[in-house]
Amino acid sequence: MILEQALINLRPGAQWAMKDGSTSVDDLTWLDTEQTKPNQAEVDAEIARLQGPEAVFAEGKAAVFSKFRADREMFLNRLIGIAGRLARAGNTSIATNADSVAEQLIALTAFETVVAATSLEELREAMQARYRAIIATADPLLHSAFRQVDA
Numbered sequence: 043m044i045l046e047q048a049l050i051n052l053r054p055g056a057q058w059a060m061k062d063g064s065t066s067v068d069d070l071t072w073l074d075t076e077q078t079k080p081n082q083a084e085v086d087a088e089i090a091r092l093q094g095p096e097a098v099f100a101e102g103k104a105a106v107f108s109k110f111r112a113d114r115e116m117f118l119n120r121l122i123g124i125a126g127r128l129a130r131a132g133n134t135s136i137a138t139n140a141d142s143v144a145e146q147l148i149a150l151t152a153f154e155t156v157v158a159a160t161s162l163e164e165l166r167e168a169m170q171a172r173y174r175a176i177i178a179t180a181d182p183l184l185h186s187a188f189r190q191v192d193a
Contacts (some may be wrong), residue, residue: 048088053077077131079116100163107151110169113190120187121147139181146176 045065049058057073064070072079125140149157153172159165177188 044089044092045085047092050087051092052080052084052088092153097145099160099162103159103165106162106165106169110151114150116190117187118144119149121184124184124187136181136183139179140184143180143184146179150176 044075046060049060049070053074056077058079059071059073061069067080067082067085070079121140121144126135128134131136150169150172153168153180153185154166155168156172159168177185180188
């Protein structure tokens with residue numbers, strides 16, 4: 043898969059065929075008449091670029107965000123349940139606070155320090171700091187919705 047992406051990047055629109063699972067340019071059948079077949083050094087350099095720190099960070103960031111989305115769904119469901127019970131009991135001010143907290147959770151990944159993170163450690167720290175700030179704005183009756191977050 044990475045070899046295919048490297049070839050696409052190096053020779054956009056070129057025609058070629060390759061055996062499944064191939065990792066070498068030698069296994070490549072070059073069909074294109076307009077562009078030349080890249081050599082192994084060109085392909086290796088492009089693969090290294092594709093697997094570089096930026097790619098590793100992007101992959102890690104996607105994993106962090108995936109876990110965040112799963113946790114956020116759980117927290118939002120808990121907030122909805124708590125807010126619903128409070129609203130039925132006539133405590134609309136805390137139910138309104140729950141809505142505000144939910145909006146902040148939804149916007150967490152767009153928060154400035156989260157967006158600006160350049161390493162997975164920075165990203166995790168920024169998200170944890172934002173979680174703590176969100177919890178700080180929540181009425182104490184809502185804190186149970188965040189049991190799993192280190193605050």
